[in-house]
Amino acid sequence: MKRNARLVFVPPVVLLATATCALVAASAQMAAHSAHAKAADPCAVVPPAVSAAVSREPGWTLLRLKDLEAGDRAIWHAHKPKACPGFAAARLGVGSGLAFAIALIRTTAHRREEEVILLIPKGRHIQRRFLYRPYPVGNAEVVWRYPPGPTRAWDGGPTIKVAHDSIIVEEIESRTVQFYFVRGRMRSVVTSD
Numbered sequence: 582m583k584r585n586a587r588l589v590f591v592p593p594v595v596l597l598a599t600a601t602c603a604l605v606a607a608s609a610q611m612a613a614h615s616a617h618a619k620a621a622d623p624c625a626v627v628p629p630a631v632s633a634a635v636s637r638e639p640g641w642t643l644l645r646l647k648d649l650e651a652g653d654r655a656i657w658h659a660h661k662p663k664a665c666p667g668f669a670a671a672r673l674g675v676g677s678g679l680a681f682a683i684a685l686i687r688t689t690a691h692r693r694e695e696e697v698i699l700l701i702p703k704g705r706h707i708q709r710r711f712l713y714r715p716y717p718v719g720n721a722e723v724v725w726r727y728p729p730g731p732t733r734a735w736d737g738g739p740t741i742k743v744a745h746d747s748i749i750v751e752e753i754e755s756r757t758v759q760f761y762f763v764r765g766r767m768r769s770v771v772t773s774d
Contacts, residue, residue, distance in 0.1 A: 622646065624665035630707060631668050631681050634700055641685040641696070643667040648686055648721050653753040657723060666723035674745030675762045676701040682712065682724040682748040682760075692717045697724060697750055699760070699767075710767070712750060712760055722752045732759055735773045 624645045627635075635643050644667030646654055657666055668683045681700040686693065697712040713722075727747040731740045735757075747761040749772075757773040 623663055624667055627665070627668060628670065628681065630700055630702070631683055634681075634683055634698065634707070634709070635685065638685055638696075641687045644684040644686050644695070644721055644723065649723070649753075650720055653720060653723075656753050661725060664725060666721075666725075669724045669726045669748055671726040671746035671748055673701070673748070673762050675765055676703055676708070678702040680748075682750070684722060684724045684750075686718075686721055693721075694718065695721055697722065699748065712748070720752055720755070722750050725749050725751070727759060732761075732770060732772060734770050736771075741770060 622645070624643060627643065631643070635641065643665070646657065646666060649657060649666060657664075666684065667686075668681055670679050670681050673680045680702065682697060683700065684695060684697050686695050688694075694715045695713070695718045696715045699710040699712050701708045701710065725748075727743075727749050729743055729745055729747075731742055732747070733740050741761075743759075743761045745762060747759045749757055749759055751757040755774075756771065758769050759772050760767060760769045762768070
């Protein structure tokens, strides 16, 4: 301390107010960071039907961004930054409401497996249909909603007019299969391979 420096008296009330403001600012900053972290993980909040279905599959977890290979994660984030690669909600034209496709993954000591299940509400119950039964995977396949409209098989063929939403199961930059319903029956078409 310099010899000629003056000591300034600061009342305790001012010190308390300054400390309180600092704590409020720090809390707001932590809350903003937490909200950003949740926003960064689109799988952080899932619909109750999805949570219930995942809980009925012991050993399986919902496919998340972290489960994708780095290149696939970058592509997914660039094209669908607000979507979870492990579930998609769609109005398929069957059932009594919003249907969900869920991609589940499990890793054992010897291999990594994935299964894709379609959840269709039927009144107070949910019908479960496998789109893909458990199978070994290298790169995980993602699910997403595709809007109504024309589609066609990757190798040509006639244009198919799909009247309702579809579910896409995709191995990014590889194979894409579109699942849709016509008069209550599920159909599929490979749209890229």
